[in-house]
Amino acid sequence: MALKGLDIFKLTPKTNCKDCGNPTCMAFAMKVASGALPIEKCPHMSAEALSTLSEATAPPMKSYKVGEHALGGETVLSRHEKTLVSKTLYAVQVCDCMDEAKQDEVLKNIPAVDYERIGERMYVEMVYVNHSPAKSAADYAGLVGKAKALGRPMVLSCTDVEAMKAGVEAAAGCDIIVNGATPDNYADMSAVAAGAKALLGVRADSIEQLHEVVEKLEAAGNKNLILDVGDASIKDAYANAVQIRRAALKDGDRTFGYPSIVNVDNLAKGDAHLEAALLSLFTCKYGSIVVCSEMTYAKALPLYGLRQNIFTDPQKPMKVEPGIYPINGADENSPCCLTVDFALTYFLVSGELERSKVPVNLLITDASGMSVLTAWAAGKFSSSSIKKFFDEFDVANKIKSRALIIPGKVAVMKGEIQDKLPDWSVIVGTSEAVQLVKYLRDEEWKKSYVEKAAPAAGETAPAEAAPAPKKVIPAPPIVVTGPYKIDGKEVTYKGHDPASRQFVTIGERIHCISPAIRKAMDSYDEAPILKRAAEQIAAGATYLDVNIGPAESNGPELMQWAVQLLQQNFNNVPLALDTANQKAIEAGIKVYNRTNGKPIVNSADAGSRISNIDLAAANDAIVIALCSADGIAKDNEERMMHCHNMLERGLHLGMESDDLWFDPLFLVIKGMQDKQMDVLSAIRAFSEEGLKSTGGLSNNSNGMPKHIRPIMDAAMVGMAMTMGLTSAIVNPCDQRLMETIKSCDIIKNNNLYADSYLEI
Amino acid sequence: MPFAKKPQVFSAKINELTLGAGDKAVTLGGQNVFNLYAFDAPMANSPKIGIDVSDDPEQPSEGLREFYAGCDTLAQRAQKAAALEHVDFVCIRFDLADPNGANKSIEDCVADAKAVAEAVDKPIVVAGCKNAEKDADLFAKVSEALQGKNILVLSAKEENYKGIAAGAGLAYGQKVGAESAVDINLAKQLNVLITQMGVGGQNIAMNIGSAAAGYGFEYVVSTLERVKAAALSQNDNTLQMPIITPVGVETWGVKESTAPESENPGWGSAEERGIDMEVETAAACLAYGSDAVILKHPASIETVARLTAALM
């Protein structure tokens, strides 16, 4: 595996002398790791460090391309550790020992399986052309010539050097693998492969002997190899496939760091079902190219599905494909139920719809695999995304019914959706999936159904049928209640010094995901908002986060109202402005009072939301910078790469590095337990570079029982503060967490101890 | 440097769990290596194969209809199934007990189970109708009727583990299956809860969830791998129960197995597709850690038995 930036950093002199043109050794190391700079740019690296580097940077397994297909390059044994990068390729075997009719039949059947499954073409990628010692070199060349006509890369399997030469010549112009090196012929066969600029396949009678031949080939300078696991027995082939891969990736034996070939045709010996079983077994562990006698749909349908499942990113959210899913035999006249593509939501909703036995078209929209409310709050499930879905999938023409039932949790979107889809009757459905059965069986939805005049084909809806656009309620004047009291005690914001080293807590409780806040935001009802603000301030929050949801129609107005309401009632409490609507953030900053600190823009990332850095820079704000682009970063190298990209962009726009607060993205322990230490190391890396950090810390305990969460969150904040975390987005009303933070600030010497330190 | 094998043999091992009584009893688990890695050290017990027999006479394929032709009762079908050479145990499934379906009474199910126990000399696994409440009741009553047969009930879930652990495990000494849906944290939690009720860890088998190849099978893969890694390399004794995976019930429900040839002429015989779907899914489950698989088709059973025999 390529050396990680942090490992390279350890080898640098760590003097930050800037002779390499980078501000720090860390920044330099990250660039070396990503290949942007050669290590030689640092004039101060020691000789030992350089040699450690060149040895360590060699990947544990070579990667190649044959035609358009990737081979090798794996770094892990199990898919849950990291994405497996090179999917198993399948080949069909044809042999010059077959009679001509049989050869032609085998070749003719190869293109038979060719279909698409979730965006991927499924077919036999390669042809495996075998030479029998009983046949002549000319016979072999003839067969290779015929196989070449299929236009797919070929694996030439032949241990006779002369016959191989004839085969290679006949294959001219086609991508090939020369699979024929043995302990006896390896030198000559290697020359043939080198001449053809092809990978050399190596075979031997035992795994020890195979290792020996590879060492000799490497010593002679050939490192373009692929290892044939042999066909003596199923047990040996499997043992070899596993041990070769394990030696390379787990035990660091580079001699075995090559892809593999497994010939299951030779192992199954004519038993088609056993061949299917072996195709599956060696797709799991660890065949790079698996060769069979014939690819039928019976074998292919499960096999390619299995491969597609195994070779996926283990961190991708559980997502289903967007589309129209007819349930209970629904047709074009059945009503539509709309929801998001989060797999658990899909399974829950489709299960309940099935139980109802009512025919319904389930519409699944692309919401980046988030649940309904999360997607809505992040702007991924909005009237625009729904409109886009309707256009992309041509729903209006595929379905005649005009009943569109939306999740009850996003009732606030009804008006906006109705505006964008005027021909449809938008109906607010149930809040929970379990209620759907009764809702549909008793036809409750029909009560809210409004008949729309169906436009004639080719015409748009007549003007009078278009509904009035949603009325935007103007923001009411700001109400200042006078000193806010909880249990008779006045709540005042105690102020905040931006230069203080004390941990900054950002209270997360004013968030549109909460139904009470959502309702309050929708109707400019100040009471619930002030209540939550007061509770958080009383509990010691430094900043308050204000999430107004996507607020597509009235974002700027709503944000200005919220900012002024909170600041005027609570001594200019500093705020984090949190919405996908950039205009709303800008408007909020315009009325923001900076007495207790700059506003925070929540949040930018290294992908589609990178422009929030520009927004922060233009408005002299702090920005929370998520170290991710599309999906969770796969490792710390990627996290740090995103970090540096955003840092550079911010600095370039004139920001202070202190105003970029990097968020490593705290991950759920239930699900990503093995990645927690990575997150903590990222925080340490930020801190070593003098950067500030923050994040939604309590995400770690998502899905845990209520009584566990504060315990886990407290432990997490303690460990993260050790690593240098400077802020977190938290629930300040969690007393255990807040007490832990205050205690850690004492231990870190950020605050002078007094017996009453918890109370101040 | 010459290659030196580095067998991955753990000091921990998977629990041994014996089903049935007498000379036809079978033992699952026991290995101190990853599944099928017999080249690291001999597997204490080879993977086991069960056959899935429903009380619903409806069969998903022509071949299965032929196989069970002439069998009118669950007991007759179970007897026919048990007679297959490579079948280690019979899993009878009470699909018709579902209160949202045929709602067969528990008394009738118990009578069926008794008849099966008389007709079959191989170990018996009892699967329910997936309705948590009814299953708890059903398992308790069947456990009582089949006392001494050392059956496994499949399975207790988060919603009903208390009733099943008490009614099947504690009261009648039967083995308890613990079922979770590709969620390793829940799999562990359920084992902890069931052992806290007093059922010994040695008397529990896990069903960590199942899917047909291509249908979110990656979650099955990762859960199997992570459970085995925790059990063996971290010696986590709350996850050392053998894993039993119902494969046939998943694979015979997907369109690749059931769509008639007329729908997609290029696809060829539905029977062959169904068998390969079952065989390939089972092979993958075994590769990643299942100690036993439950299949439906005699040809699949024959094939998977050949595969595991060749690997031992």
Ligand code: SF4
């Ligand atoms: S990497 Fe080398 S040149 Fe660059 S700052 Fe560090 S010591 Fe100086």
